Amino acid sequence: MKAIIYRDNGGPEVLELVDRDVPAPGPGEVRVRLAVSGVNPTDWKNRSGATNPMQHPEIIPQLDGAGMIDAVGDGVDPGRTGQRVWLYLAGAGLSGGTAAEFTVAPAARAVPLADQAGFDVGASLGVPALTAHRALTVAEDGPRRLRPGALDGKVVLVAGGAGAVGHAAIQLARWAGGTVISTVSGPGKARLATAAGAHHVVNYREGDPAAEIRAIAPDGVDIVAEVALGANLALDLAVLRTRGTIATYANDGGKPVELDVRQNMTLNTRFQFLVLYTVGDEALAAGAEDVAAAVRDGALPVGEEHGLPLVRFPLARTAEAQQAVENGAVGKVLVDI
Incomplete structure (x- = not known):
């Protein structure tokens, strides 16, 4: 799979586009084929070392995204395969985030995405x-x-x-x-x-x-x-x-x-x-459940006509996407996988 990685803290120039093996989901995890990755200020701050030092030899950045579950690990309902989902804190504490064609994440952090909501909406949820x-x-x-x-x-x-x-x-x-x-x-x-x-x-x-x-x-x-x-x-x-x-x-x-x-x-x-990061699992679960309900009600649309312009970059230009967020881009910066 294609993935963006960094091996050391630093500016956007430390981000590289590489080929990596498709990860396998472990117990309690799902694998998501990503369509869109959302970029947040925490992503460039983590990469730069401003908030977190390197916790792994190699890191795929970005915490939010949306796509489709294509495999599940032990203990996860096999019926979730093929489910459209949005991800939150997908790479928190782990080496693999959403700036890649596939990611694995705890099943609870892959939230079903309402049928009427596009992947742009899903990738814009998460942290914000x-x-x-x-x-x-x-x-x-x-x-x-x-x-x-x-x-x-x-x-x-x-x-x-x-x-x-x-x-x-x-x-x-x-x-x-x-x-x-x-x-x-x-x-x-x-x-x-x-x-x-x-x-x-x-x-x-x-x-x-x-x-x-x-x-x-x-x-x-x-x-x-x-x-x-x-x-x-x-x-x-x-x-x-x-x-x-x-x-x-x-x-x-x-x-x-x-x-x-x-x-x-x-x-x-x-x-x-x-x-x-430290709000606790109970608050995260409650937030995800309520946000999913709001999405089902059509309450969280994105796009300039809804007050959130979308600024898009392809995967290979993830460094530019993170730089745009760091420079204060108005709207939501998305990376198309």
Whole structure:
């Protein structure tokens, strides 16, 4: 099979296209013939060594993808052969990710893909959708699972609604019945957040964004899905309701976070920091089940008309795909296998 590998941490130039044997699924695993691989910031960070040193002599990168199961290991229902699936954290802790024609993964991480959903949708789920799900289900006064009506009466603020996680958070919150406000940096991204389903969009670089948000939600925001905590903390706290939650999955821009303890004590602020690698199997399974239900309901479409432009590369140009993500490409970067 054709596969992308790297043998040492470094820039995108360490990625090579090679021929490798088709892997065999072990006990509890499935083998997936991949159609599309999704690229996330964690992929280039792992490759560069910024987050993880080399754990194997040779690594096939990328955690998300979609395709069809073509073989199963011992203990897996043989009836899953031929099933269309989307993969999440497929290569986490393992040497084989989704930048290849075939990959093996734990059967639980190969989730059935609804018949009406294309492989582009499947490859765009994984890390972004499960991160968004977690952000929306950690509030003290909020639901632990998402379904239609779960967020009725709640106001959700999605920072950076034009990003992949922000896009998924808008779509999932809207599907679950929440009122969705998204902050963006300009009119182009405002159009994307609106296309994703945000009820209200606020340009945080203009006017008084806190006043705009408070005009929409006089009692404050229940949940903030935050991508740049250091840069956005003052705004978040200005619009957060008492006992509200700030769920942060990144700190884009790298601005240090300084907390006014008294202010947060008075608000009874809940901060939830999250990363999928350590969130636990129970949360991952719940997220995958709820995300799959949202896909069946048609709630997670992709493409520019749905607020998430697709940026495509062939397998041989995976290095360029990862570089595009590192450079802040707007939309979802996909690799066609």
